[in-house]
Amino acid sequence: MAAKQGDTVSVLFTGRLRDRTVFDSTNGEPFKFTLGNGAVIPGFEDAVVGMDIGQEKTITIPSELAYGPHIDDLVTTVKRDLFPSEIIPEKGKQVRVANQAGQTFIVTITEINDGHVTLDANHPLAGEDLTFNITLLEIIPGISAFDGT
Numbered sequence: 191m192a193a194k195q196g197d198t199v200s201v202l203f204t205g206r207l208r209d210r211t212v213f214d215s216t217n218g219e220p221f222k223f224t225l226g227n228g229a230v231i232p233g234f235e236d237a238v239v240g241m242d243i244g245q246e247k248t249i250t251i252p253s254e255l256a257y258g259p260h261i262d263d264l265v266t267t268v269k270r271d272l273f274p275s276e277i278i279p280e281k282g283k284q285v286r287v288a289n290q291a292g293q294t295f296i297v298t299i300t301e302i303n304d305g306h307v308t309l310d311a312n313h314p315l316a317g318e319d320l321t322f323n324i325t326l327l328e329i330i331p332g333i334s335a336f337d338g339t
Contacts, residue, residue: 192240195226196332199238202325207318220327231256241326250321260317267308279307
């Protein structure tokens with residue numbers, strides 16, 4: 191039985207960057223999600239669809255099917271004195287900021303110099319092609335809208 195949209199699956203995986211650095215792993219603990227509900231990046235979901243229980247697969251997902259391209263317009267430099275006094279800027283630190291419309295989002299501090307702080311609102315893995323080693327452990331069939339099962 192192959193995994194299909196609507197099925198709930200359990201997988202083991204290790205995700206690596208181009209330089210082979212591990213950025214995420216289940217560390218032997220099954221990760222369960224439902225195919226088609228948007229819980230994982232599109233390329234990962236596409237890789238699992240069609241797999242059989244016990245099958246292992248290594249796939250490289252281009253950034254477009256992962257966290258998207260790195261968008262330079264989402265990087266900005268602000269004066270350090272715009273930060274609340276309780277926030278000490280550190281390179282790599284993620285902080286929540288609000289725009290003029292009051293929307294909040296997470297940014298990563300990428301640089302600190304001369305009283306300025308550079309903030310990047312891209313996902314930390316944006317622009318990265320990601321390689322996953324995936325093992326499918328379990329398939330729990332979903333309900334089909336066509337046959338009532």
